[in-house]
Amino acid sequence: MTREDNTKNEKTQSDKKTNILSGLIKKKENSADVFKDGSVSVKNANLWYGDFQALKDVSLEIPDRKVTAFIGPSGCGKSTLLKCLNRMNDLIEGCRIEGRFEVGGTDIYKSADVNLLRKNVGMVFQKPNLFPMSIYDNICYGPRTHGIRKKSELDEIVERSLKEAAMWDEAKNRLSKSALGMSGGQQQRLCIARALAVRPKVLLLDEPTSALDPISTGKIEELTSELKKELTVIIVTHNMQQATRIADKTAFFLLGELIEYSDTEELFINPEDPRTERYITGKFG
Amino acid sequence: MSTRNRYEQELKAISDELIAMQRAVERAIDRAIEAFVTKDKTLAAGTAENDVEINRMERDIEQHCLKVLLMEHPVAGDFREITAALKMITDLERIGDQARDICEIVLQSGDGEYVKKPEHIPRMAKIVSGMVKDSVYSYVNRDLAVATSLDKHDDIVDNIFVEIKDEIVNIIRANKDNAEQAVYFLMIAKYLERIADHAVNIGEWVEYAITGSHH
Numbered sequence: 001m002t003r004e005d006n007t008k009n010e011k012t013q014s015d016k017k018t019n020i021l022s023g024l025i026k027k028k029e030n031s032a033d034v035f036k037d038g039s040v041s042v043k044n045a046n047l048w049y050g051d052f053q054a055l056k057d058v059s060l061e062i063p064d065r066k067v068t069a070f071i072g073p074s075g076c077g078k079s080t081l082l083k084c085l086n087r088m089n090d091l092i093e094g095c096r097i098e099g100r101f102e103v104g105g106t107d108i109y110k111s112a113d114v115n116l117l118r119k120n121v122g123m124v125f126q127k128p129n130l131f132p133m134s135i136y137d138n139i140c141y142g143p144r145t146h147g148i149r150k151k152s153e154l155d156e157i158v159e160r161s162l163k164e165a166a167m168w169d170e171a172k173n174r175l176s177k178s179a180l181g182m183s184g185g186q187q188q189r190l191c192i193a194r195a196l197a198v199r200p201k202v203l204l205l206d207e208p209t210s211a212l213d214p215i216s217t218g219k220i221e222e223l224t225s226e227l228k229k230e231l232t233v234i235i236v237t238h239n240m241q242q243a244t245r246i247a248d249k250t251a252f253f254l255l256g257e258l259i260e261y262s263d264t265e266e267l268f269i270n271p272e273d274p275r276t277e278r279y280i281t282g283k284f285g
Numbered sequence: 286m287s288t289r290n291r292y293e294q295e296l297k298a299i300s301d302e303l304i305a306m307q308r309a310v311e312r313a314i315d316r317a318i319e320a321f322v323t324k325d326k327t328l329a330a331g332t333a334e335n336d337v338e339i340n341r342m343e344r345d346i347e348q349h350c351l352k353v354l355l356m357e358h359p360v361a362g363d364f365r366e367i368t369a370a371l372k373m374i375t376d377l378e379r380i381g382d383q384a385r386d387i388c389e390i391v392l393q394s395g396d397g398e399y400v401k402k403p404e405h406i407p408r409m410a411k412i413v414s415g416m417v418k419d420s421v422y423s424y425v426n427r428d429l430a431v432a433t434s435l436d437k438h439d440d441i442v443d444n445i446f447v448e449i450k451d452e453i454v455n456i457i458r459a460n461k462d463n464a465e466q467a468v469y470f471l472m473i474a475k476y477l478e479r480i481a482d483h484a485v486n487i488g489e490w491v492e493y494a495i496t497g498s499h500h
């Protein structure tokens with residue numbers, strides 16, 4: 001197993017960097033046997049940026065093919081935890097991570113290479129971050145780095161991804177046009193299509209609608225409900241109604257701690273912790 | 286104004302409307318019983334007619350609650366407060382119906398004197414209307430102790446009902462000519478007993494609003 005070979009010594013930052021590069025060079029990976037599904041398990045996660053502790057003993061089990069929302073005030077560590085799940089914190093200078101992070105039963109800091117991990121755990125950010133290329137090339141970017149070259153195969157991936165992102169009708173006649181010419185809401189859905197192109201098992205969405213108008217927001221919310229038939233969605237949102245509309249489970253964070261994690265309905269109707277109640281009812285501060 | 290303040294203002298307004306509805310219902314019970322005791326058919330007719338007012342109050346409060354749910358998106362304790370209010374008004378409206386039913390019995394009953402001056406029924410009515418008042422105030426004051434104490438009052442009411450029933454059986458046994466009157470007494474006692482049940486229901490919704498558990 002080559003995977004084991006290049007993940008043996010991962011103690012230092014520089015080792016991790018080499019590891020990412022070696023991952024990029026690899027042509028084909030069979031992820032099926034590494035991540036058995038899109039479930040996510042976090043056990044006793046602690047994370048420091050230098051002296052500052054951004055995550056404090058966080059443990060939670062996120063079920064496969066459900067939508068899970070992370071809520072909490074700014075700076076409570078939601079994005080930090082999200083980024084741990086596809087190892088985006090690895091390259092941050094001075095960032096130290098403890099604990100166990102699993103995707104589909106596999107320890108992602110020990111036994112999976114970063115490139116393979118990111119193929120399985122896609123991420124979409126608050127602001128669309130498309131490449132200055134055509135719509136077609138944006139979507140093919142991921143599959144191409146994973147070695148897919150055949151035109152017919154790429155065509156198929158583009159069509160499927162755009163359809164899954166509910167974008168096909170809007171995009172099919174302008175595939176060769178620049179992706180940056182689309183509206184903000186379209187660009188965000190294109191980012192989702194791009195993430196879907198490599199068929200991830202988990203999709204991380206970090207405040208994906210906070211810059212969008214209500215109609216584009218509605219489309220993305222609808223999309224998440226469709227997507228969960230195929231994969232696990234974890235969404236950071238500041239919009240409580242959004243969490244109640246789309247999330248099966250909700251986790252509330254405060255100052256780096258996971259305060260409460262339960263079924264969304266339970267959390268919003270009958271929260272256990274008074275801090276959750278104060279936050280969601282707007283009684284804080 | 287902040288969302289929080291706006292919500293709290295709305296909740297205060299709903300509480301005031303609930304108190305007004307409780308007062309209307311209490312007045313309906315008192316008048317129905319007074320009309321019964323004094324055989325005052327005009328009072329009975331007027332009180333029965335006034336039930337439409339209580340029905341209107343239910344609809345208004347319901348609209349208000351739905352508006353708050355829609356506009357303020359309350360969650361957690363706030364959400365439970367509004368849902369509890371929505372459920373409570375259904376019970377209050379039913380209590381109004383039962384006061385009207387008592388009035389209708391008064392209207393149907395004959396003009397002759399009572400075989401026996403009603404005692405138990407006015408006593409029962411006093412307890413019952415106190416329960417209704419307590420139930421609504423336990424909501425307004427978030428008073429869990431009062432809300433859960435309604436069960437005990439309900440037991441007292443049930444005991445009085447049994448006493449009344451036994452007495453009525455004796456009246457009928459003593460003289461069959463009094464049977465019709467006795468049946469009216471029994472029906473009124475039964476309506477009062479049902480009102481007490483509604484007050485207990487309201488107490489349970491208050492418990493839900495405060496603690497999140499409902500049985």
Ligand SMILES: Nc1ncnc2c1ncn2[C@@H]1O[C@H](COP(=O)(O)OP(=O)(O)O)[C@@H](O)[C@H]1O
Pocket residue numbers: 049052054072073074075076077078079080081092
């Ligand atoms: N790269 C970084 N270096 C230092 N501190 C950081 C870094 N990223 C985030 N933080 C700090 O960690 C805390 C959590 O941040 P973040 O996870 O972005 O919060 P959230 O997404 O909940 O708003 C914040 O106090 C933030 O300032």
Ligand SMILES: [Mg+2]
Pocket residue numbers: 078079080206236
């Ligand atoms: Mg964030």
